[in-house]
Amino acid sequence: MVEMLIESVRVSLMTNSQVVILKEVEGKRRLPIFVGKPEGDAITFHLNNIAVPRPLTHDLAASILKSLDAEVSHVVISDLHKQHFYALIVLCPQGDAEAEITIDARPSDALAIAVRMGCPIFANERVLDEAGVEPVELTKTPSKEDLGAFDDFISSLDLSDLDKDK
Amino acid sequence: MVEVKVESVRVNLVGTHRVVVLKEVNSERYLPIWIGQAEAESITLRLTNTKVPRPLTHDLIVDAIRALGATVRYVLVNDLRDETFYARLVLRTRDGKELSIDSRPSDAIAIAVRVDCPIYVDDDVMAQHSHQPEEESSEEKQEEEDLGAFKDFLSTLDLDDLDKK
Numbered sequence: 001m002v003e004m005l006i007e008s009v010r011v012s013l014m015t016n017s018q019v020v021i022l023k024e025v026e027g028k029r030r031l032p033i034f035v036g037k038p039e040g041d042a043i044t045f046h047l048n049n050i051a052v053p054r055p056l057t058h059d060l061a062a063s064i065l066k067s068l069d070a071e072v073s074h075v076v077i078s079d080l081h082k083q084h085f086y087a088l089i090v091l092c093p094q095g096d097a098e099a100e101i102t103i104d105a106r107p108s109d110a111l112a113i114a115v116r117m118g119c120p121i122f123a124n125e126r127v128l129d130e131a132g133v134e135p136v137e138l139t140k141t142p143s144k145e146d147l148g149a150f151d152d153f154i155s156s157l158d159l160s161d162l163d164k165d166k
Numbered sequence: 167m168v169e170v171k172v173e174s175v176r177v178n179l180v181g182t183h184r185v186v187v188l189k190e191v192n193s194e195r196y197l198p199i200w201i202g203q204a205e206a207e208s209i210t211l212r213l214t215n216t217k218v219p220r221p222l223t224h225d226l227i228v229d230a231i232r233a234l235g236a237t238v239r240y241v242l243v244n245d246l247r248d249e250t251f252y253a254r255l256v257l258r259t260r261d262g263k264e265l266s267i268d269s270r271p272s273d274a275i276a277i278a279v280r281v282d283c284p285i286y287v288d289d290d291v292m293a294q295h296s297h298q299p300e301e302e303s304s305e306e307k308q309e310e311e312d313l314g315a316f317k318d319f320l321s322t323l324d325l326d327d328l329d330k331k
Contacts, residue, residue, distance in 0.1 A: 038204040039223070054250065054270050057205070057223045064227060067257070067265050068234045084220065093234055101233045106220050 001122040009044050029132035033085050039108030046115045062116035071095045072117040075110035080127045167286040175210050195296040199251050205272035212279045224276040235260030240284045241274035246291050
């Protein structure tokens with residue numbers, strides 16, 4: 001398992017969906033996961049400390065877990081099957097790590113609960129290998145030689161012609 | 167406390183909100199509560215036994231409650247302040263302790279329909295905010311009489327003439 005953090009929650013302008021970008025804590029790979037709007041909002045509101053007059057569904061989930069003395073040990077993006085991500089929420093009743101209970105969840109719900117319970121987020125290594133993306137970065141600033149063709153083109157231009165058409 | 171059932175979930179055509187209508191058991195009082203779209207869908211999907219490929223948030227909550235050995239005893243719509251309804255989710259823990267958790271009515275109802283527990287409404291809330299369907303009043307009978315002139319007019323028409331032109 002690889003520990004992840006929520007890098008961003010982005011809005012898709014084409015659909016009603018939002019995309020949660022998870023980033024490896026010790027690495028560069030990102031894992032983009034599409035989530036529904038209510039779940040995306042639930043994650044964003046909590047991370048931005050946006051006060052809501054009444055508890056959202058995930059606030060209720062968190063207060064139920066706390067009232068029942070259950071700790072969330074961690075959540076894990078556990079599988080990817082037919083373009084659907086699967087997640088597990090791992091609970092410790094009465095904080096007892098020996099008595100772990102795992103609950104099947106959508107990643108969006110698992111993440112919305114993880115941010116509220118302050119627990120770590122993991123991704124299965126295989127899922128990350130399959131769906132993780134590494135951002136393309138400029139590895140070096142272009143050298144004078146790389147720009148040579150562009151220089152040649154510029155110097156071939158006869159700028160004195162520019163006004164002659166008028 | 168008054169026991170109610172979910173009578174219907176209705177769509178408001180001018181907004182994204184939905185209305186869940188609660189009906190008093192053994193009585194004709196109805197309590198409409200505005201709820202969000204996601205919660206309305208969650209209630210509807212369950213009441214229509216629609217299979218969903220992955221657990222919805224309320225399915226997950228119910229799974230967690232059960233996995234922790236607790237049960238939902240009932241839910242209660244207990245207050246209405248500043249046009250906002252309040253509800254409580256009443257749980258019994260594995261060791262028999264009773265817990266009452268603050269919730270929006272929509273979430274409480276979405277959970278209640280999944281665990282098949284009773285839904286209650288506070289007496290005062292029901293008394294002040296429920297509606298009763300109007301029975302056919304003498305006013306409506308009066309209206310029928312008012313339409314008499316229209317009926318007379320209709321009977322004077324000779325519809326056989328219609329095609330003659």
